[in-house]
Amino acid sequence: MRSRVPGTGRPVMSQGRNGRSEWFELSEEGWRRSNRARPLGQLVREALQNAFDQRARRVKVRLAEDEVRIEDDAPAGLARDEFAFTVFLGEKDTPPTWRGRKGRGLKEMIAASDRAEVETVGRTLVFDSTGRHVKPNSRQVGTCLRLFRRTSASEREAALQLLRLTIPPPHVELVINGRTVRPPRAKDSLEDCPLETVELHRGVERYAERATRVDLYFPRPGETPHLFELGLPVEPHHLPWHVDVQQRIPLAAERDAARDAYKRTLAAILLESMAPGLSRQELSGAWVTEVLAHFTLGQEALEAYVAKVLPARAVLSVGSRVDDRARQLGAKVVDLRGMPLSALEQLETLVESADAYVERMEGPPRDVLVQPGARAERFTGLVRCLSRELTGREVGVEFFERKVRDPSARVDAEYDRERRILRVNMRGQVRLDDPLEPGTLGIILHELAHEVGEEHDFAFIRQLEDFAGRALRCLVDQPGLLAPYASPKRRAG
Incomplete structure (x- = not known):
């Protein structure tokens, strides 16, 4: 207990190591409640972190119903007893490749327990209902x-799922509930990725950009892709693979999530570096769209995306x-107008718009109005007759006449709504001399259906089907209705 100021009952403030009176x-x-609320898997992950660092x-x-046991064979064991019970006390100077930070992990695990024992080289620290005790032991290596x-059971199962994601360092054996954890199948490894990291200098965290290696793995069957920090799972993410950053990641206070800006930068580095070798499925994920929305990709990566994700002869939609x-000219129209503007602008540098494609294929439209005279009278009469019967007006x-560069671009008729x-x-397929010829009649009905x-x-389609049915009914109910529009040869027959 603290001593008290005579005659006041107030506690005497002790002198802190920095020469100031202690304020807090x-x-x-x-502290116990805060850590008791943390998921079991995240607490045990802290012990793996310490063991790998040592x-x-x-x-x-x-993991058992009433006990969690973590044992390692680290050469030195626990360096100082205070590391087990002095909150925020830890190594003051550690490089970015050191997993631990802020001296909290071991204390959080102990605080979340009803009682605990830390058995290390030569001594055992006991935490129970009577307080904290130290007793000698014969251990010569490591910590238990x-x-x-x-x-x-559900807590343990969730913890096992998280912990079995762990990617142990090379030549380190990790056994969880009697089962050895095998590293997943490697996909790729990228060197010199410039990413933000955390350095500890004299106990103060400093953020700095540093080149590091990033390892990618294919998730095991049933696994969700995760972001990893030096082999330890941090959080699920929407990239197709496990991504293991080989240095500290700037994390939220509970060390269970990375900053959004950091994750976007990491995804952009991966896409820029790997796009030419990725499959269509890997490039089709939402993560690629997010990168395009926030970063400008290099030409090679952008070309790989367009070539693998968009269909051959793709053009960008501009209007129906x-x-x-x-489409009639053979293009595959893709509607990307729902994409973020910056992403669409990048794609527009490589993918032609539908109107540009049509103009390139047809050349600038050059329509010349013509007057066919008497030879078009029957055709004109038929159109007016059918429109009255089918549309009511x-x-x-x-x-x-329209001259086009590409014969496949020629149209037979258009309807101006x-x-x-x-x-x-x-220059099309309409036969003015025989307007009841099936092909010509079909063109007329098709264009009139564009009224909708x-x-x-x-x-x-429904309108065209309706017009075709009603036109057929006219021929049945009014046999003479369309007779004036047949060609002279057909009338004579």
């Missing part, structure tokens, strides 16, 4: 941490009518 006291109950060659973890607390024409007819005019290309819209969607 730790609520042990609050160059253990073998680490064994046992025993945490006594009851856990549910132009898109439809581009009469449409006009206009004739033109605003002016309600059927425009006929005299420009696209060839379900509404258009």
Whole structure:
């Protein structure tokens, strides 16, 4: 207990190591509650972190209903007793390749327990209902941490799932509940990735950018891809692989998540470096779109994305009518207008728009209006007759010639919805001399059906089917209705 100022009952403030009076006291109950709430797997992960940092060659973890046991063979064991009970006391100067930080991990595990024993070289620290005790032992190497607390089956299962994700350092054996953890299958390794990291200098955290290696692994069956820090799982992420950064990652206070900006930068580095070798499936994930939204990719990576993700002869959508024409000319229209603007702008540097494609294939449209005269009278009459019967109103007819560079770009007819005019290309397949010829009649019905819209969607199909059915009914109910529009040869027959 603290001594008290005579006659006041107030505690005497002790002198801190920095020469100042100590300003704060730790609520042990609050500390216990805070750590008791942490998931079991995250607590045990702290012990793995310590064992790997201390160059253990073998680490064994046992999760039981009322005890958690972590044992390692690190050469030195626990360096100082205070590391087990003085909060925030830890190594003051550690490089970015050291996993531990802030001297909290071991204390958090003990605080989350009902009682605990830290058996290290030559001594055992006991934490129980009577306080903290130290007793001698005969251990010559490593540390055995025993945490006594009851856990549910679901808690243990969740902890096992997290801990078995661990990628042990080379030549280190990790055994969890009697099962050796094998590293997943390696995919790739990237050197000299410039990423932010955390250095500890005289106990103060400093953030700095440093080149490091990043290892990628294929997730084992049933695993969710995770971000790792020096072999220890940090959090799930939406990249297709396990990504293991070989230095400290700037983490949130509970060390269970990385900063969003850091994760975006990491994803951008991976995409920039690996895009040419990635599959279509790997490049189709949302993570790629997010990178494109926040970073400008190099030409090689962007070309690889376009070549593998977008279909051959892809063009960017601009509007229904132009898109439809581009499809008729053989293009694959992709609608990326839902993508972030910066991502779309990058793709536009490599992928042609639908209107540019149509203009390139057809050349600038050059329509010349023509007057076919008497030879078009029967055709015009048929169009007006059908439009009255099928739409309830009469449409006009206009004739033109369009010269195009590519014969496949030629149109037979167009329907101008605003002016309600059927425009006929005299270089197309319409037969003015025989307007009831099946192909010509089909073109007329097709264009009149565009009264419902420009696209060839379900509404258009239903309208075309309706017009075809009603036209057939007209021939049955009114046999003479269309007779005046047949060719003279057919009438004579």
